[in-house]
Amino acid sequence: METAVFIVSALIVLAGGLGVVSSRNPVHAALSLIATLFGIAVLFLNLGAELLAVVQVIVYTGAIVVLILFVMMLLGVDREEDLDTEPLVGQRLLAGLVGLLFLGAMLAIIIIGKDAIVTGSRSVTGALSPTVSNITQIGTELFTTYVFALEVTAGLLTIAVVGAVVLSRRPRDLEPIPEPESMTDMGDEPLTAIPEEGAH
Amino acid sequence: MNMLGGDPLLSGHIDLAVVLIVILKVVCVFAFLLVATMLMIWFERKVVSDFQNRVGPNTAGPFGILQTLADGIKFFFKEDLIPDRAERRVFILAPLLTVVPAFLLFTIVPFGGDFSNGHDGSVEIFGKTTYLQLADPAIGILFALAMSSIAVYGVMLAGWSSGSKYPLIGSVRASAQMVSYEAALGLSVCAVVLTTGTLSTHGIVMAQAGSGWGGFIPHWNLIATGFVPFVVFLLASQAELNRPPFDLVEAEQELVGSYHTEYSSIRFALFFVAEFMNSVTMAAIIVTLFLGGPAGPALLGPGWLWGVIWFLLKMTGFLFLFVWVRSTVPRVRYDQLMDLGWKVLIPLSLGWILLLATFWVARDQHWNGFITVAIGAVVGLTGYGLLKAAIATSKARRLEGVVD
Numbered sequence: 001m002e003t004a005v006f007i008v009s010a011l012i013v014l015a016g017g018l019g020v021v022s023s024r025n026p027v028h029a030a031l032s033l034i035a036t037l038f039g040i041a042v043l044f045l046n047l048g049a050e051l052l053a054v055v056q057v058i059v060y061t062g063a064i065v066v067l068i069l070f071v072m073m074l075l076g077v078d079r080e081e082d083l084d085t086e087p088l089v090g091q092r093l094l095a096g097l098v099g100l101l102f103l104g105a106m107l108a109i110i111i112i113g114k115d116a117i118v119t120g121s122r123s124v125t126g127a128l129s130p131t132v133s134n135i136t137q138i139g140t141e142l143f144t145t146y147v148f149a150l151e152v153t154a155g156l157l158t159i160a161v162v163g164a165v166v167l168s169r170r171p172r173d174l175e176p177i178p179e180p181e182s183m184t185d186m187g188d189e190p191l192t193a194i195p196e197e198g199a200h
Numbered sequence: 201m202n203m204l205g206g207d208p209l210l211s212g213h214i215d216l217a218v219v220l221i222v223i224l225k226v227v228c229v230f231a232f233l234l235v236a237t238m239l240m241i242w243f244e245r246k247v248v249s250d251f252q253n254r255v256g257p258n259t260a261g262p263f264g265i266l267q268t269l270a271d272g273i274k275f276f277f278k279e280d281l282i283p284d285r286a287e288r289r290v291f292i293l294a295p296l297l298t299v300v301p302a303f304l305l306f307t308i309v310p311f312g313g314d315f316s317n318g319h320d321g322s323v324e325i326f327g328k329t330t331y332l333q334l335a336d337p338a339i340g341i342l343f344a345l346a347m348s349s350i351a352v353y354g355v356m357l358a359g360w361s362s363g364s365k366y367p368l369i370g371s372v373r374a375s376a377q378m379v380s381y382e383a384a385l386g387l388s389v390c391a392v393v394l395t396t397g398t399l400s401t402h403g404i405v406m407a408q409a410g411s412g413w414g415g416f417i418p419h420w421n422l423i424a425t426g427f428v429p430f431v432v433f434l435l436a437s438q439a440e441l442n443r444p445p446f447d448l449v450e451a452e453q454e455l456v457g458s459y460h461t462e463y464s465s466i467r468f469a470l471f472f473v474a475e476f477m478n479s480v481t482m483a484a485i486i487v488t489l490f491l492g493g494p495a496g497p498a499l500l501g502p503g504w505l506w507g508v509i510w511f512l513l514k515m516t517g518f519l520f521l522f523v524w525v526r527s528t529v530p531r532v533r534y535d536q537l538m539d540l541g542w543k544v545l546i547p548l549s550l551g552w553i554l555l556l557a558t559f560w561v562a563r564d565q566h567w568n569g570f571i572t573v574a575i576g577a578v579v580g581l582t583g584y585g586l587l588k589a590a591i592a593t594s595k596a597r598r599l600e601g602v603v604d
Contacts, residue, residue, distance in 0.1 A: 062349025
């Protein structure tokens with residue numbers, strides 16, 4: 001049963017991955033990415049890591065790809081791409097070579113190493129327990145062993161958000177072309193607030 | 201099979217009876233959802249027409265109750281149009297992507313069972329003990345969040361693939377709105393999880409069962425989390441469902457019919473059904489999270505039946521509330537919608553979670569309750585003041601024309 005689920009979802013993951021690189025249309029590529037991420041969520045479920053599976057769906061499928069699609073629709077870059085000409089000459093050949101090299105290396109390790117490469121430990125951060133659910137375990141580990149890393153990540157994300165806001169705030173005088181006055185510039189203030197400024 | 205959670209049905213040996221019970225439950229939930237959606241569409245049309253002094257559907261069946269069925273049959277036999285400029289594959293896929301999450305969302309809702317007098321809501325079918333809910337995974341309510349975040353795709357891709365202007369604008373609006381309100385939705389679910397200490401929906405209902413404070417005030421999360429998460433969840437769920445007063449997505453005066461403008465026949469019907477099915481499911485989830493789901497006193501007869509009755513009563517109450525709001529509150533403006541989401545609901549629920557967490561830590565550590573609450577309130581008010589000042593400053597600078 002576990003093997004059957006693995007094979008099906010692995011096929012979905014691979015097909016999705018192929019779709020991402022070979023689709024002419026960026027939106028189709030994004031859709032293939034969703035298939036890949038879903039397949040990975042199913043793989044997580046198959047391993048009994050249900051929290052990871054749901055987080056995978058909520059964060060990657062439900063937020064990140066939505067944002068990617070959103071930006072594509074907003075910017076109107078959803079045109080068909082020309083896949084025949086290579087932007088960088090020799091890029092594809094090189095990518096193929098590196099891919100083959102990786103495959104060869106992995107096969108070599110598996111063939112030479114035999115059983116020795118599999119450590120046999122299913123979990124490195126905390127012992128698996130049949131009674132405590134892995135949600136509790138992940139929570140406990142995050143807020144005890146890895147609390148420093150967690151806090152640093154939180155800080156990093158805050159810095160990223162603040163940075164994004166600062167970058168997107170354009171001071172008016174630095175703008176080379178004056179933007180047309182639009183409704184949105186006024187916010188939700190009543191329009192009568194504007195003439196007062198000129199009156200002084 | 202620990203993966204599928206706490207349902208005692210799946211913890212023992214899995215034989216044919218167990219498989220049959222699961223199949224039976226799937227069929228029951230499927231049928232219930234379809235019938236409930238059908239009735240909800242009729243109910244909404246009937247109540248809205250009552251509000252507007254009209255008669256509403258009254259021809260098909262008693263009180264026009266079969267109107268939805270008649271509409272559905274009509275949709276099936278209509279010509280299926282695909283616009284010339286549409287992206288064929290995605291155009292066909294989009295309605296399905298809307299309907300599937302709508303169905304899946306209901307799987308985790310406990311819809312019956314005896315929770316009175318310390319019972320744990322399990323029932324006996326064919327000699328097997330089980331819960332009256334399709335699945336009780338350990339991740340429980342997170343699954344609902346996952347499904348509601350996937351529901352964006354149907355809307356988004358429908359608008360994009362139509363190859364037409366208004367559907368695209370509608371779908372961009374929809375996705376922006378749904379993504380923004382998901383945060384508030386998740387944060388108010390957080391408050392419930394914090395209070396009950398479990399993600400499993402069955403566990404959440406269990407925590408709210410029992411006679412409660414003073415013997416008559418029910419032990420509902422509505423009170424235990426202090427009303428604020430409930431209000432936030434209710435507002436955010438309306439925005440998430442794209443229902444009035446947050447139906448900017450389908451503002452007919454501006455956008456014709458939003459993302460499903462180009463859809464016809466059964467594909468349109470799928471969007472329509474998904475929308476109402478989501479309303480039904482969202483009401484069910486609100487009942488589960490805040491009003492104790494099927495928990496309630498069993499008066500006479502079998503206890504599990506009373507669970508179903510309480511659940512349906514509470515759910516119908518919320519559905520009426522949805523329709524009531526729809527027919528009385530005017531649509532908000534788009535910037536008001538975004539301001540409400542980002543500047544009110546998200547900070548409010550974040551602050552409330554901090555307060556709740558402080559409260560629980562204080563109880564665990566036996567701190568002085570009064571001082572803890574006082575300090576919490578001061579910190580909360582300071583945060584509110586800072587936020588207010590920041591918003592005021594940005595508004596002033598925008599008016600001065602310093603920044604965009």
